[in-house]
Amino acid sequence: MAAAEVDRVTPMFWGLFSAGGFVVAFLLPVFIFMNSLAYGLHVVPWEKVEYGGALRWIRGDPATALLGSTLGWLGGWLPKLFLVLIIGGGLFHGLHRFKYVLYDVGLHRAKKVLDPILYGIAAAGTVAAVVLAFSFP
Amino acid sequence: MADRGTKMIKLRISRYRPERSGEPFDQEFTIPYRDDMVVLDALNYIKDHIDPTLTYRWSCRMGICGSCGANVDGTPKLTCALYLRDLKKRPVLIEPLANFAVLKDLVVDIEPFMEKLEAAKPYIIRKDERPIERGEYRQTPEELELYRQQSLCINCMLCYSACPVYGHDEKFLGPAASALALRYELDSRDQGSEERLAAVATEHGIWQCTFVGECSVVCPKHVDPAGAIQQLKALAATRLMKAMLLPLAPR
Ligand code: SF4
Numbered sequence: 001m002a003a004a005e006v007d008r009v010t011p012m013f014w015g016l017f018s019a020g021g022f023v024v025a026f027l028l029p030v031f032i033f034m035n036s037l038a039y040g041l042h043v044v045p046w047e048k049v050e051y052g053g054a055l056r057w058i059r060g061d062p063a064t065a066l067l068g069s070t071l072g073w074l075g076g077w078l079p080k081l082f083l084v085l086i087i088g089g090g091l092f093h094g095l096h097r098f099k100y101v102l103y104d105v106g107l108h109r110a111k112k113v114l115d116p117i118l119y120g121i122a123a124a125g126t127v128a129a130v131v132l133a134f135s136f137p
Numbered sequence: 138m139a140d141r142g143t144k145m146i147k148l149r150i151s152r153y154r155p156e157r158s159g160e161p162f163d164q165e166f167t168i169p170y171r172d173d174m175v176v177l178d179a180l181n182y183i184k185d186h187i188d189p190t191l192t193y194r195w196s197c198r199m200g201i202c203g204s205c206g207a208n209v210d211g212t213p214k215l216t217c218a219l220y221l222r223d224l225k226k227r228p229v230l231i232e233p234l235a236n237f238a239v240l241k242d243l244v245v246d247i248e249p250f251m252e253k254l255e256a257a258k259p260y261i262i263r264k265d266e267r268p269i270e271r272g273e274y275r276q277t278p279e280e281l282e283l284y285r286q287q288s289l290c291i292n293c294m295l296c297y298s299a300c301p302v303y304g305h306d307e308k309f310l311g312p313a314a315s316a317l318a319l320r321y322e323l324d325s326r327d328q329g330s331e332e333r334l335a336a337v338a339t340e341h342g343i344w345q346c347t348f349v350g351e352c353s354v355v356c357p358k359h360v361d362p363a364g365a366i367q368q369l370k371a372l373a374a375t376r377l378m379k380a381m382l383l384p385l386a387p388r
């Protein structure tokens with residue numbers, strides 16, 4: 001076979017797919033658990049999750065910060081980052097997989113159209129997540 | 138020939154004889170069989186007793202030479218390692234490996250496969266070649282263990298026959314050649330990683346794999362070519378990131 005050029009674009013998106021999958025596999029189950037069963041099982045006291053409490057946490061209110069006083073300022077960033085990682089990682093992972101599904105059912109010839117559309121959706125979703133997360137007061 | 142009470146089995150074999158007719162056709166054979174017969178035994182029985190023109194490849198009869206592959210009831214199999222008694226459907230359908238050009242009956246053209254193996258640079262590449270007098274490049278059992286799994290490949294091509302990505306694009310480097318590339322990537326004696334990775338981390342190389350995983354399902358030697366490709370992807374991706382973030386760092 002003739003020597004072909006090293007592909008430098010696919011690995012980037014594969015990296016996002018792979019890292020996204022890693023993040024989501026670890027964080028999403030926790031997220032789902034903490035927002036559903038955790039109350040019923042009394043793992044999380046419900047008062048901590050009422051709106052005002054959550055807001056104080058997102059704001060990095062030192063009283064609710066997880067990391068003590070010196071790293072307290074991080075407290076407000078963590079939940080935002082968490083949301084962005086979960087949404088962005090999930091999108092890049094999921095849409096990459098979906099792309100493969102489409103390839104495998106015979107749309108591989110539409111690569112030039114599919115790739116920008118699907119990764120575009122992932123990127124737009126991630127940007128939206130960033131805007132949303134950081135628009136919290 | 139067959140005693141009374143001998144079990145009989147019906148096989149439908151895909152035939153192609155370009156010297157006689159352009160069209161492939163199916164031919165049915167009914168032969169006596171015992172429980173200890175494999176599909177290859179049935180083919181040999183037909184060739185010895187019924188139709189000497191039936192053409193197929195085999196050599197070792199013990200899952201080592203990798204030459205006896207065929208699609209049996211639609212699944213790529215080593216015919217020497219598949220017992221007739223384990224096949225439920227009748228007639229047993231025997232076809233040449235899918236995704237390859239058929240030369241005659243069950244014999245397919247292995248040339249494209251050979252080219253792919255070669256493209257993966259399946260040999261030890263040294264930057265500092267030592268003179269022969271200084272002896273061999275030593276390796277510990279642990280270092281051998283790192284690539285043993287990939288080195289078990291017998292080049293039977295079952296994985297290519299099972300791969301839908303190769304099925305729709307013959308340019309794809311494919312499972313076994315990728316596993317072979319990883320085998321040398323993981324070899325402590327090798328120094329040609331950059332060159333080899335560059336040869337396989339291409340659009341039609343490992344990046345074309347959509348991780349269907351059928352190759353690993355059908356592989357008779359548990360080489361796990363699908364896993365090998367993912368490992369190569371991770372290697373290539375991290376190396377690329379490193380090159381971009383730390384352009385001067387050694388890779
Ligand atoms: S990887 Fe497995 S299926 Fe593929 S050629 Fe090697 S032994 Fe055969």
Ligand code: FES
Nearest residue numbers: 198200203205217
């Ligand atoms: S005859 Fe050698 S592997 Fe089947």
